[in-house]
Amino acid sequence: MKTKSACSTIRKFPVSFKRSLLISFLFLATQNGLFAQDPALPPTNLGLANVYDGMAGKPGFVFQGYAQYFQTHRLNNGSGNNTQSNLKVNSLLQMNQLIYLSPIKFLGANLGFTILVPIVQINASNLNGAAPNVNPAVLGDLVQGTALQWSGRKLLGKPFSHRVEFDVNLPVGNHDSRYNINPSPHLWAYSVYHAFTMVLGNRTSLSSRNQFNYNANFIGTKARAGAYYNGNYSIDYAISPGLKIEAAAYYLTQFNQDSYDGNSHYYLNQPGSNNTKERVLGYGPGLAYFAPNGVLVEAKVFFETAAKNRFEGNRPTLRIAVPLSK
Numbered sequence: 001m002k003t004k005s006a007c008s009t010i011r012k013f014p015v016s017f018k019r020s021l022l023i024s025f026l027f028l029a030t031q032n033g034l035f036a037q038d039p040a041l042p043p044t045n046l047g048l049a050n051v052y053d054g055m056a057g058k059p060g061f062v063f064q065g066y067a068q069y070f071q072t073h074r075l076n077n078g079s080g081n082n083t084q085s086n087l088k089v090n091s092l093l094q095m096n097q098l099i100y101l102s103p104i105k106f107l108g109a110n111l112g113f114t115i116l117v118p119i120v121q122i123n124a125s126n127l128n129g130a131a132p133n134v135n136p137a138v139l140g141d142l143v144q145g146t147a148l149q150w151s152g153r154k155l156l157g158k159p160f161s162h163r164v165e166f167d168v169n170l171p172v173g174n175h176d177s178r179y180n181i182n183p184s185p186h187l188w189a190y191s192v193y194h195a196f197t198m199v200l201g202n203r204t205s206l207s208s209r210n211q212f213n214y215n216a217n218f219i220g221t222k223a224r225a226g227a228y229y230n231g232n233y234s235i236d237y238a239i240s241p242g243l244k245i246e247a248a249a250y251y252l253t254q255f256n257q258d259s260y261d262g263n264s265h266y267y268l269n270q271p272g273s274n275n276t277k278e279r280v281l282g283y284g285p286g287l288a289y290f291a292p293n294g295v296l297v298e299a300k301v302f303f304e305t306a307a308k309n310r311f312e313g314n315r316p317t318l319r320i321a322v323p324l325s326k
Helices: 006-009
Strands: 061-077 087-106 107-128 144-154 158-170 187-199 206-218 229-241 243-254 280-288 296-308 309-322
Touching: 158 229, 243 296
Parallel strands: none
Antiparallel strands: 061 087, 061 309, 087 107, 107 144, 144 158, 158 187, 187 206, 206 229, 229 243, 243 280, 280 296, 296 309
């Protein structure tokens, strides 16, 4: 529970401040009849993996590392308009993923398991007023996934590999109620996605990941962010045997309004708030290099547009996949 002085300071931030990229949530408990602050969506995969996302190698262990920098340019309201706020919240994410693809078959697919460990550094600034205080700790929530991987199949006569995975967000990261922004969103969350790669020809392939997400209440509160979809997409062309250029994109859209104590109209009753749903589209070019030893390096930069109820900016992204098994 925040003190009155802390609440009054934070209420000076625009309502749409709740939308802060890869980071936690901002929640003000009700006090003296004041509304709780509308919560932000928890972190998700925005363009971390694109090229050959639906493919997997032989059974064994693979390490994937991701680095993604988010640089804020503007803060958009629920209508998609620039709020003209000078508030900036930037982040640097290092995601570490260990994958184990087993030889065990189920429904014709290989059973696989993964664990993701995010390390995120966040900073906030505001040229014209107070900025939210940020937890200096860096550990985000762990994500555990169980997958079924189908490899070497055919679709419409083309090579086709795909995967279905169920993920659970484990709220074990750094979270401290003394801070407005934390590396951990402090909630249980569940998602399921389907990723595929289709080889269209000798030089071209198409990949996509489509993910659906459901959030529980933020721990210790009655606030719940709405369910949402996020997807990654790419088409690539080989300019040499090991080097591909790609056009990549991601999209996020929230299905239903955020709620408080089961009431989906709660935040809509706040002055100036007629929509709590988030949306953003990112797109940009990329390069992917496949080394002879099986290592994949993918570098991209995404430019965001069409954002609603969240920050809009750029996301330079690096992905490295390293097979650990012979």
